Amino acid sequence: MNTLMKERPVFVAGIGLHPYQFISEIPYVALGLRAVREALGDAGIAWAAVESAYVGTSAIGMAAGRVMLQHLGSTGLAVTQVESASASGCSAFRQACMEVASGVSDVVLAMGVDKFGGAHRAADKDGLQHLTPTATLPPVKFALMARDYLRRHGLRPEAMARVAVKNHSNAALNPYAQFRKPRTLEQVMASPKVVGDLTVQQCCPRGEGAAAVIVMSERAIKRLGVDRRRAVRVLASVACSETLQHGEETSAAAEMVRHSTMQAYEQAGIGPRDLDLVELHEAFSIEELVYTEAMQLCPPGAGAAWLERGASAIGGECAVNASGGLLGMGHPTGPTGVGQIAEITRQIRGEAHGRQHPGARLGLAHMIGLGSVAFAHVLAASH
Template identity: 35%
Template sequence: MGRVRVVGVGMVPFVTPSKSGSYDAMAAAAVRKALTDAGLDLEQVQQAYAGFVYGDSTSGQRALYGVGMTGIPVVNVNNNCSTGSSALWLAAQAVGSGSVDCALAFGFEQMERGALAMKWSDRPSPFVDFMEVAQKRNGPSEAPFAAQLFGGAGAAYMEEHGTSPETFAMISVKARKHAGNNPYAVFRAPTTVEEVLASPRIFGPLTRLQCCPPTCGAAAAVIASEDFARRHGLKGDVAIAAQAMTTDQPDTFEDPKNLVGFSMAQRAADEVYEKAGVDPRDLRVVELHDCFTANELLSYEALRLTAPGTAEKFIRDGDNTYGGRVVTNPSGGLLSKGHPLGATGLAQCAELTWQLRGEAGARQVDDVRLALQHNIGLGGAAVVTLYQKVG
């Protein structure tokens, strides 16, 4: 994987559904930006992987045809909230294996207003077993299913470690503060712990301002081999040092935190650290999957950024932000930047590429040589990617 380069990235500003353009227009704009950033034409791309969750089956083709119809393979990818990173994983695999020299990964989502819901009532839901375990522990609820799962995991962590509600709220405050420097983010106005806690209760420790909003947007990345980048004079200084995708194992249903991907993420992160020979203490910047404040807190420990049971201290000591040990979600994360499902993983890739290039503006983290990306989808898949500045 060390020979795989991210040579171009692009995204459009994320927006709420009421302000969204059509998915194909957003995706085409993000792809054009990534190609321009790379200094390539679409004709030089040999394969494309299109990520989206809500859309008809060949929406990827519709979106890419707005940029050009070159006849290359276009693979449509759906892996719930890890869809964008799954498309990236496939593109990196294609390049890393030598099957192609240059591949495109792009993701987009044109979401509806309101919380995520299960779309199909006439067939088995992939979340049946998850909800059965969650409701056996927490009881039935009218709350959105994702909030029940993540809120239940947060409540279980609180019970075990005595974590205060204020600690969870501090994550939302930090997300808004970071997003204030990101022109691509939806929610850039600051908030306070008091405002977060006073917002309507959703489930467990979660209030409305601790839940990511439905968002529309698109992002893209051009992936190339080291040799291709060199031959074409491309920016080849951001390498994918290691990458792993994991799915559920039986332990998913044995612990509330595993219902929301803790064990999947931990196994993926451990695999990445081992492949790259990197200690998580070497990381200075991480984009992680903060769909709810509870999941950001859990992810600190899943990714081994802090020891088991110490996430509250990690937050209260300011070790998760500028001036601390590792800046988490400098983009504002899903909580404030927004979470258009198919685009999220590729927006994370764009942010970390800019960080490694030193192009993140007011969000720039000092001395970035390594950057970690964490993206999960319930049901389930976890993708962890380690980027490295080379040259």
């Protein structure tokens, strides 16, 4: 994949979103089409130019892509539906990148769309007897991660609550975010407990929304007259799953994040200190502390201090979840990974008005999904 993308560069040429929101009566088709139309308009191309589409969704049902996209016109394009739980959208994006890098297509749509309520976890149907009915629930897993991390580093719960404060503040500046209200540390800590030390405002909301990006080859950019200055290059695309761990189960996710991120750095030919932006999976506040360490953005055990001194804020050393992250922007599942790509693209273009990270040139988008799987993408300015 690395060789392919070096020989045949891949670019994000258009981005679009339907704002993330609480569940409504709006059909998923309307959510998705708004995002796709916005991405087409952003790229300045017609629907007929799109040769293939990958649709990430986890809760809508079979054949969601074709049912939705036919309203744009029946052009005969290939439509593939992708599901990887929280990572469904970035899985769709990876497939689109590989298709362009391999030369199969020049213009590919990658999108995610979801409406909360219809998902069923395969882990609940695996035929195994679990120790407890909560064994497969993500909040329990991450509450255990939080307990282990806080005890190991001698920290109070406020250390991870500051993640929610930062990300809700960022989301308040994002017109696509589900939550657009800043939160104080006192408000985050006083919100109702969910499990362990995790409060409501430290757990991501579920809802609905859509995100779409147009992935192009260099040849298509020239042929279609797309503005090359606004095209953002994809330097790396990595996918992996958990490996067998000895010791605490809560370390498995961190190791998966570390492994996938190191692979992405190697593919892109960069190091962690080169990054200006990171969008990462923090469905629960503790994840951002653990994963920024796993990504080597800060030393082991220093995640809380790195956050507290403003290093991960917009305008800091590396803006982490400038979009508001899953906690603030929202986590409709299918669109989330594509929304991360859109945010990094917007930041690199210098178009993230009101929340622009100065001098943004290089970004990492990283998502994990139940199972567990991980996807990492590195994007860079192309001029």
